[in-house]
Amino acid sequence: xxxxxxxxxxxxxxxxxxxxxxxxxxxxxxxxxxxxxxxxxxxxxxxxxxxxxxxxxxxxxxxxxxxxxxxxxxxxxxxxxxxxxxxxxxxxxxxxxxxxxxxxxxxxxxxxxxxxxxxxxxxxxxxxxxxxxxxxxxxxxxxxxxxxxxxxxxxxxxxxxxxxxxxxxxxxxxxxxxxxxxxxxxx
Amino acid sequence: xxxxxxxxxxxxxxxxxxxxxxxxxxxxxxxxxxxxxxxxxxxxxxxxxxxxxxxxxxxxxxxxxxxxxxxxxxxxxxxxxxxxxxxxxxxxxxxxxxxxxxxxxxxxxxxxxxxxxxxxxxxxxxxxxxxxxxxxxxxxxxxxxxxxxxxxxxxxxxxxxxxxxxxxxxxxxxxxxxxxxxxxxxxxxxxxxxxxxxxxxxxxxxxxxxxxxxxxxxxxxxxxxxxxxxxxxxxxxxxxxxxxxxxxxxxxxxxxxxxxxxxxxxxxxxxxxxxxxxxxxxxxxxxxxxxxxxxxxxxxxxxxxxxxxxxxxxxxxxxxxxxxxxxxxxxxxxxxxxxxxxxxxxxxxxxxxxxxxxxxxxxxxxxxxxxxxxxxxxxxxxxxxxxxxxxxxxxxxxxxxxxxxxxxxxxxxxxxxxxxxxxxxxxxxxxxxxxxxxxxxxxxxxxxxxxxxxxxxxxxxxxxxxxxxxxxxxxxxxxxxxxxxxxxxxxxxxxxxxxxxxxxxxxxxxxxxxxxxxxxxxxxxxxxxx
Numbered sequence: 001x002x003x004x005x006x007x008x009x010x011x012x013x014x015x016x017x018x019x020x021x022x023x024x025x026x027x028x029x030x031x032x033x034x035x036x037x038x039x040x041x042x043x044x045x046x047x048x049x050x051x052x053x054x055x056x057x058x059x060x061x062x063x064x065x066x067x068x069x070x071x072x073x074x075x076x077x078x079x080x081x082x083x084x085x086x087x088x089x090x091x092x093x094x095x096x097x098x099x100x101x102x103x104x105x106x107x108x109x110x111x112x113x114x115x116x117x118x119x120x121x122x123x124x125x126x127x128x129x130x131x132x133x134x135x136x137x138x139x140x141x142x143x144x145x146x147x148x149x150x151x152x153x154x155x156x157x158x159x160x161x162x163x164x165x166x167x168x169x170x171x172x173x174x175x176x177x178x179x180x181x182x183x184x185x186x187x
Numbered sequence: 188x189x190x191x192x193x194x195x196x197x198x199x200x201x202x203x204x205x206x207x208x209x210x211x212x213x214x215x216x217x218x219x220x221x222x223x224x225x226x227x228x229x230x231x232x233x234x235x236x237x238x239x240x241x242x243x244x245x246x247x248x249x250x251x252x253x254x255x256x257x258x259x260x261x262x263x264x265x266x267x268x269x270x271x272x273x274x275x276x277x278x279x280x281x282x283x284x285x286x287x288x289x290x291x292x293x294x295x296x297x298x299x300x301x302x303x304x305x306x307x308x309x310x311x312x313x314x315x316x317x318x319x320x321x322x323x324x325x326x327x328x329x330x331x332x333x334x335x336x337x338x339x340x341x342x343x344x345x346x347x348x349x350x351x352x353x354x355x356x357x358x359x360x361x362x363x364x365x366x367x368x369x370x371x372x373x374x375x376x377x378x379x380x381x382x383x384x385x386x387x388x389x390x391x392x393x394x395x396x397x398x399x400x401x402x403x404x405x406x407x408x409x410x411x412x413x414x415x416x417x418x419x420x421x422x423x424x425x426x427x428x429x430x431x432x433x434x435x436x437x438x439x440x441x442x443x444x445x446x447x448x449x450x451x452x453x454x455x456x457x458x459x460x461x462x463x464x465x466x467x468x469x470x471x472x473x474x475x476x477x478x479x480x481x482x483x484x485x486x487x488x489x490x491x492x493x494x495x496x497x498x499x500x501x502x503x504x505x506x507x508x509x510x511x512x513x514x515x516x517x518x519x520x521x522x523x524x525x526x527x528x529x530x531x532x533x534x535x536x537x538x539x540x541x542x543x544x545x546x547x548x549x550x551x552x553x554x555x556x557x558x559x560x561x562x563x564x565x566x567x568x569x570x571x572x573x574x575x576x577x578x579x580x581x582x583x584x585x586x587x588x589x590x591x592x593x594x595x596x597x598x599x600x601x602x603x604x605x606x607x608x609x610x611x612x613x614x615x616x617x618x619x620x621x622x623x624x625x626x627x628x629x630x631x632x633x634x635x636x637x638x639x640x641x642x643x644x645x646x647x648x649x650x651x652x653x654x655x656x657x658x659x660x661x662x663x664x665x666x667x668x669x670x671x672x673x674x675x676x677x678x679x680x681x682x683x684x685x686x687x688x689x690x691x692x693x694x695x696x697x698x699x700x701x702x703x704x705x706x707x708x709x710x711x712x713x714x715x716x717x
Contacts, residue, residue: 053701053702053704053705054701056701056704056705056708056709056714057700057701057704057705059704059708059712059714060704060705060707060708061704065708065711065712068711068712069707069711072711076281076282079277079281080277080278080281080282083274083277084442087270087271087274087438087442088438088439090270091267091271091434091435091438091439092435094263094267094420094424094434095420095421095424095431095434095435096431098419098420098421101263101419101420102415102416102418102419102420102421106401107401107404107405108400108401108404108405108408108418109400109401109404110418110419112263112418112419112420113263113404113418116263116266116267116269116270116483119270119273119274120270120273120476120479120480123273123274123276123277123472123476124472124473124476126277127276127277127280127468127469127472127473128469130280130281131465131466131469134285134465138711139462142711142712142713143712143713145708145712145714146712146713146714149708149712149714149715150714153715
């Protein structure tokens, strides 16, 4: 039943991004991702489409976004390179140097078995490390940026901003937290 | 073989079909029409549900029957498949899952088209998605055919053909009636059944050897007729340099192909956020990793308990090793335990095939309706609703898969899946990575990259020993073989990347900085995501 409730919340959230779950639940240690809101949009830009693309350009140039992107890349590029080289080396050794792979380690277990199980182990470890890195170092900053974009888009397109008079957060104040992120953190 | 286990297995089959049809009817009540519903199940699955569904979508009959069979026949060389299938998920997790969830709506083409001139890109990406899906479907159909042939005690051609046709018809019903919601629940049920079945068999194998892995490996080596060589690489892929290169090619295709499989990509759209997509991949890596570890035990167990010769005499490609192993573990043919276990394994394998097939059919019908039909519609004038087109497309794709499945029935299913992965890695992955990460990528680059991977991959398969010029080929009586390798990945994957780069640097179109910025911001923050 509670699950059903969760889903209903989800439905509300998607229709109304301002649906605000309780502000509790960030609970992430080390979430010191204080992100400076991107610079305000240039005033007096052209039509809606133009304004929207300006918003993305500005957010793209903002220090906060550059920080999120470089955090993502600083983890993903070395990790991808590492596991790819490790996998290719494994495949090439297995096909080109079977004698090396056949060397016994303990009992019937040989180098090939150890290397194969090592691939499984390294996959599990990297998965865990990536999930942890993303949760602690990126999620919050990315979410703040998402709301910053939403804010600006709404300001640029008043028709979309009519959401029943909910207070608009002032520039620089903590942004509302998204329901699903808060909920997921509680799990 | 007695009739008992066949009857029981048929009862279990029917039960699974009844349950899944009930799910289909139940979830499709009052839910007609919306594309959001049909393709993405309303995007409200939880990460755990989606993780099980991804695992259910990915762990195909090719894994359960094919890989264990290859290990039983060739020892360590079969295990190389398991490693590739798992490591591939790191590519998905790191580079694809979250970004695709944030940038797209239903298909791979959505991600690419958001930055590019829409029509040509959609047509290209839609075509390659359909090609990959059809290849993958054929593998599943072949698995279904050989499974039921074994089950009905003999390789009666008619029984096989009717199985393939029946599976095809069922999957069309699931997909066109229930859309993503029904498909997802079928995959979740199947993932639970498959994990339970594999765990039970693994435990029984380990109990048979008193938990002594060393003894298991020693007996496998002794029973295989190859001695210690069975436990080290080289039996299948170490004979000459062609075979070695073939395996390196396959290894590349496996690790890079998963991230380009349309039915895997479409699963990320069934959760509300990128964060949930990431969490579903973490779930699925846990499930898939443990499953492939178990297939290793099952493969060596089949070699140790049955012996390689018995496995080969039942099915030359090894696809029936696990059902035979189950029969033996339960107490042998004729015993109650053997009957029950055999029937359970056969039913689980059947469930696996149905679930995977439904997932692929759904993804390819989405590509047809959302990408191809939507791009070509204006020329024809009168338009039908996209979901209606998708339902019809599911039926057409089902028919094509049935026909090809009947034609290719003697090929090993794990090998066929390797081909599908090679095409996915050559045609879909380069364009996806370029559009997500390369600032200067242009429309021409995108189109070239898809066709530059797809055409060589398909052409090389046609010119390979798979199609002609060898006794096991699709057309053994013909010989138009020019390319020595069975798997085209080693050549076609770099070609896909190269073509994308060439198309981009030679294109006169200036890269659109604003749209690149928008893609990057959306990909990493989820701004504007549906």
